[in-house]
Every structure is written in structure tokens, then in C-alpha cells.
Amino acid sequence: MSGPLAGLRVLDMSRVLAGPWASQLLADYGAEVIKVERPECGDDTRQWGPPWLTDAAGRSTGESAYYLAANRNKLSVTVDIATAAGAGIVRELAARSDILLENFRVGTLARHGLDAGALRELNPALIYCSISAYGQSGPRASQSGYDAMIQASAGLMSLTGEADGPPLKTGVAVSDIMAGMYAVTAILAALHARRTSGRGQTIDVPLFDSQLAWLANQGMNYLVSGDVPDRHGNGHPNIVPYQAFATADGYLMLAVGNDRQFAAAASCLGAAELAADPRFATNADRVAHRESLVAMLAEAFRGRETGHWLAVLGEHGVPCGPINDLAAAFSDPQVAARGLLQTLPHPLAGEMRTVANPVRFSETAAELRSAPPLLGEHTEAVLRELLGYSDTRIGELRAAGTV
Numbered sequence: 001m002s003g004p005l006a007g008l009r010v011l012d013m014s015r016v017l018a019g020p021w022a023s024q025l026l027a028d029y030g031a032e033v034i035k036v037e038r039p040e041c042g043d044d045t046r047q048w049g050p051p052w053l054t055d056a057a058g059r060s061t062g063e064s065a066y067y068l069a070a071n072r073n074k075l076s077v078t079v080d081i082a083t084a085a086g087a088g089i090v091r092e093l094a095a096r097s098d099i100l101l102e103n104f105r106v107g108t109l110a111r112h113g114l115d116a117g118a119l120r121e122l123n124p125a126l127i128y129c130s131i132s133a134y135g136q137s138g139p140r141a142s143q144s145g146y147d148a149m150i151q152a153s154a155g156l157m158s159l160t161g162e163a164d165g166p167p168l169k170t171g172v173a174v175s176d177i178m179a180g181m182y183a184v185t186a187i188l189a190a191l192h193a194r195r196t197s198g199r200g201q202t203i204d205v206p207l208f209d210s211q212l213a214w215l216a217n218q219g220m221n222y223l224v225s226g227d228v229p230d231r232h233g234n235g236h237p238n239i240v241p242y243q244a245f246a247t248a249d250g251y252l253m254l255a256v257g258n259d260r261q262f263a264a265a266a267s268c269l270g271a272a273e274l275a276a277d278p279r280f281a282t283n284a285d286r287v288a289h290r291e292s293l294v295a296m297l298a299e300a301f302r303g304r305e306t307g308h309w310l311a312v313l314g315e316h317g318v319p320c321g322p323i324n325d326l327a328a329a330f331s332d333p334q335v336a337a338r339g340l341l342q343t344l345p346h347p348l349a350g351e352m353r354t355v356a357n358p359v360r361f362s363e364t365a366a367e368l369r370s371a372p373p374l375l376g377e378h379t380e381a382v383l384r385e386l387l388g389y390s391d392t393r394i395g396e397l398r399a400a401g402t403v
Contacts, residue, residue: 003030
């Protein structure tokens with residue numbers, strides 16, 4: 001491995017999305033990631049289909065697209081942690097690991113002697129990162145939760161949707177994804193601190209806290225004004241015009257960020273006088289007169305096709321873009337130029353397509369080395385090569401259903 005985290009080992013006891021997303025990033029950056037799964041069923045997302053990956057003949061492999069999205073570059077080991085032998089395997093793996101990721105309900109791992117205190121006593125250098133719905137403390141700590149619940153309870157859904165429509169969740173599980181990203185940055189910070197102290201630490205990453213934190217300008221809008229933000233559909237609460245507009249044959253997204261760009265956009269639309277109108281001269285003026293301005297712009301945009309407006313606005317430096325579906329997005333020439341689509345060999349399908357890690361390092365490249373593993377694909381290799389178990393012992397564990 002040649003990535004920036006080469007030489008580090010991650011014991012990934014998480015499932016679904018937030019934890020696996022974090023460990024996949026660490027794996028892309030070169031860490032060895034051992035994914036611990038339940039025997040027979042594994043990560044919940046293995047059953048979250050269709051769609052399923054198919055082989056060259058179009059037959060289903062039983063590998064769900066959801067699982068494949070967050071588990072490349074990992075080794076899969078099946079262990080029943082509810083058994084004494086299974087918990088013992090995890091302790092042995094933790095003793096040889098730099099990082100442990102888990103997202104069990106608070107208190108679950110403690111019942112098996114696999115909590116942060118127990119494992120960091122065994123391995124003081126271990127960085128133990130817990131991802132949960134509401135954190136390790138507080139009145140909701142014992143509650144479990146999925147992404148949609150957090151989008152609802154931490155405010156995001158109240159901001160998403162049309163002004164006169166119901167609150168909506170986003171089309172991707174962003175609360176999970178962002179919690180995973182926060183977990184990665186926290187782990188990297190803890191690794192840096194360990195260089196000085198020689199000791200690991202425990203990290204508590206709640207989805208609720210993470211999402212409340214990344215409400216960003218919307219959260220601060222409320223804290224500064226005391227006013228609960230409204231839904232603006234595709235519009236922006238602080239910038240106008242910054243939204244989707246219908247054209248003669250479709251839609252485009254206009255993203256005007258300053259007064260110069262607004263003047264250019266108005267000129268492109270044949271309405272240069274709008275930039276001098278005192279109602280629209282500054283962004284604050286445009287926000288105050290949002291409805292009247294948007295109505296004027298909407299009428300103008302409906303007069304020509306999307307391609308025309310994209311060309312004219314782009315020529316004059318006005319940020320705008322098409323509203324692509326995924327087929328169009330993946331077909332964008334930028335995707336090919338950046339190598340964002342890659343193919344990995346897969347033991348059942350022959351090969352599978354995936355999205356590359358978007359980060360480019362000048363010296364230590366992120367790498368896509370292997371497809372998401374089959375359930376338990378590496379159990380025997382890890383037990384034999386890393387823990388030194390004999391074939392006889394592995395056979396006994398299999399017979400007992402421990403692995």
C-alpha cells in the first residue's frame with residue numbers, strides 16, 4: 001500500500017453507512033481495514049436491494065448496490081461477538097489495530113467487554129471512534145436512529161422543499177455521510193495527537209450533533225436573528241438570484257454570488273436596467289424583493305432554450321449549470337477527464353464500476369485496490385495470518401458458528 005495512511009490498521013465494526021463511509025475513506029487513503037460482520041447475514045445493507053450487481057450474463061450476484069457504495073478496499077471477517085470466543089477474536093484484533101470504528105447502540109459492546117475502556121486498556125494506543133444517533137451521553141443516548149430520523153429531528157427536513165409544500169429529506173443520506181466525514185477528520189486529528197503522546201483516545205461522533213453543526217449558514221441565520229428559517233425550494237435564504245429556473249425546453253441552475261455577476265446576468269437576459277433598479281442594486285436589496293425579481297427573471301428564462309442560456313451566461317462569467325440526471329452527470333466529459341469512473345475486479349460479477357475517491361494527492365495517491373468483499377471472504381486468512389490460528393482451530397470456530 002502506498003497511500004498516505006499505509007501501515008495503519010482499522011478494525012471496522014460498523015455497518016450501514018456512516019461508519020462504513022468513514023472506513024472506506026481511510027481504506028482509500030491506504031489503511032488496512034478489517035470489516036467485522038455477523039456470520040450468515042453480515043452488514044444490514046447487503047440485503048438493501050434491488051438493484052443487485054449482475055455478472056456478464058445478467059444474473060444477480062446477490063451483492064446490493066447500497067453495500068457496494070461504501071465497502072471497497074476492505075477485508076471481511078465474520079465473527080459472532082455474542083460468543084466468548086468471538087469477543088476474544090475482536091479483542092485480539094483490537095490489540096493489533098490502530099483504529100476501531102463502531103456504531104452499535106450505546107452500551108451494546110460494553111456487555112461483551114468490547115467497550116472503549118476495556119479495549120484501550122488492552123491497547124493504550126488504540127483510537128476508538130463511536131458513531132451513534134445521539135452520542136454517548138444525554139437524554140437520547142440510548143436511542144438508535146437512521147439518517148432520515150436525524151434529518152427530521154436536527155432540522156434539515158424543515159429547510160428542504162418548496163415553501164408551500166411539506167418538509168422533505170434529501171435524495172442521499174447526507175446526515176450519515178457527513179457524520180462519517182466528521183469521524184474521519186477526528187480520527188486523523190487523534191492520529192496526529194498520538195504522535196506526541198503515544199496514546200490513543202476515544203471519539204464520540206453523533207449523527208444529531210454532526211447535522212446540527214453542519215446546518216452552517218442556516219443554523220447561524222436562526223441564532224443571529226431568532227427567526228426560524230423558511231423553506232425556499234431551490235432558492236437560497238441569503239442570496240438572490242440563486243435557484244433553478246425553467247427554460248423553453250428544461251431547467252438550469254443560476255448561482256449569482258455578487259452584484260457584478262447579477263449585472264452580467266441581467267444584461268444577458270436583455271434586462272440590464274435591473275442592475276440599476278434600487279430594488280435590486282445589492283444582494284440585500286434583492287433578498288428583500290425576492291418575489292418580484294424572481295418573477296421577472298423567470299419570464300425571461302422561459303423565452304429561450306437551456307443550451308442558449310448556458311452558453312450566453314457562461315460567456316459572461318455568470319455561474320450556471322444544467323440540472324442533470326445521473327445518466328447525464330456520469331456522462332459529463334469532466335468525469336472522464338478526472339478518471340472518476342473506475343472498474344474493479346469482482347469475484348462474482350467479473351468486474352464492477354465504481355466512483356473514484358475524489359481527492360488527488362501529489363505524492364501519496366488514494367487507491368481503489370479491491371471491490372467490496374464478499375461476506376466473510378477473508379475470515380480464514382485474517383485468523384491464520386494475523387492472529388496465528390491453526391486450521392484446526394478455525395475449523396472448530398466454524399463448526400460452532402463463531403465465525
